[in-house]
Amino acid sequence: MKIRNKTLDHKIQEYLDRQFEEIKETQHLFETKEELFMNLKERSMDLIKNGKEEEEAFQEAIVSMGNLSSLAEEMRQYGEDPVKQSIYSRSQERVSTMGIVIGVLLTIFGFCNSAMVFFMSRPLNVVVGSGFLFIMLGISLITYSVLTRETQSRFAMNKIRALLYTVAISTIIFGFFTSAFSYSSTRKVYVAIAACMVFVLIGVGMYLYLMLTEKSRLKENK
C-alpha cells in the first residue's frame, strides 16, 4: 500500500509541476499547488477505493479536475505583480519578524541573567536555573518564527509542522538544561546523563521523524 501511494504522489506532483511550468514560484503558487495536490490525491484515493486501478484513477482525477491553464495564467500574472505578492505575505511576515526579535531578546536576557548570577558567586545550579527558562523560550520562539518565514531560498513551512519541530528542539534543549542542572547540583556525571537521556531521546526521535518525512520546500531559481 505504501509503495503504491509513493508513485501516485510522484505522478500527481509531476503533473502539477508541468501545468505550472515556467511560472514564477511564489508562496501563493506553492500553496495553490499544495491545495490542488490534496484534491487530486483525495479524488484518486476515492476512485481506487471503488475498485479502480491506480493509473486509471489518476487519469480520471485529472480529467474531472478540468483544464488548469486559466488558473496557471492567473498565477503567472500574480507572479509578475510584486504588489499583490507583498499583500499576500505581509501579515504573516510581521508576526514572524516579531517572533524572531522577541526570541533573540529573550535568549540574550537568559544568558545575561545566568552571567549576573555567576558573577555574584552563587552556586552553579542557580546560575543554570536562572537563565534556562528564558533561553529555552527564546530559542523555541526563534525556531518557530524562522521555519514559518519565507526566505530567498525556501518557502514557509506549514504551521503545525513548524510547531512539532519547535517542540522537538525545545525537548532536546530541556534535556541539556536538566542535565546541566542535575550535574551542578550533584556533581555526579551519571546523574546528568540519566536526567537528559529521556528528553534527548524523545526530542531527537521527533526531529528525525520530521526530517525523514520532509517534502522539499526549496525554491528553484528560474
Add this chain to the structure above:
Amino acid sequence: MGKTISTDLIRGHTSTIILNVLQQGDSYGYEIYQKIIQLSDHRYELKEATLYSAFRRLEQDGYISSYWGDETQGGRRKYYRITDSGRDFHKQSKDEWNIAKEILNQLIEGVIDLEDSK
C-alpha cells in the same frame, strides 16, 4: 445523468453558487465540488479548475477567507469560510437572480398582449 444544463447558463453564477455552499458550512475544494453535484441532483458538474479560479477571485474580493486544516494523507487541506460581506453579496445576487428569473420567464413564455402595444 439525465437532463443536464448548458455550462454557459451557469457560468456567471459560479461565485453565488460557491457562496451558497459555504454559507451552509466551511468546506474545502474537493468537498465543495461534491456538494455542488449533490445540490444539482447530479445534473451539473462544476469543474474543480473553475472552482479554484473562483476561490481566488472571491478571496480577493473579501467574500470568503481561507485557513489551513490538519494534515491528513500527507498534506493539509485549505478550508474556506464565508465572510459577512460574502453573505451580503450572496443575498444581493440571490435577489438579482430572482428578478432576472421573473423577467426571463416573461420573455421566454410570455404572451404578447396586443392591446398594450400602442
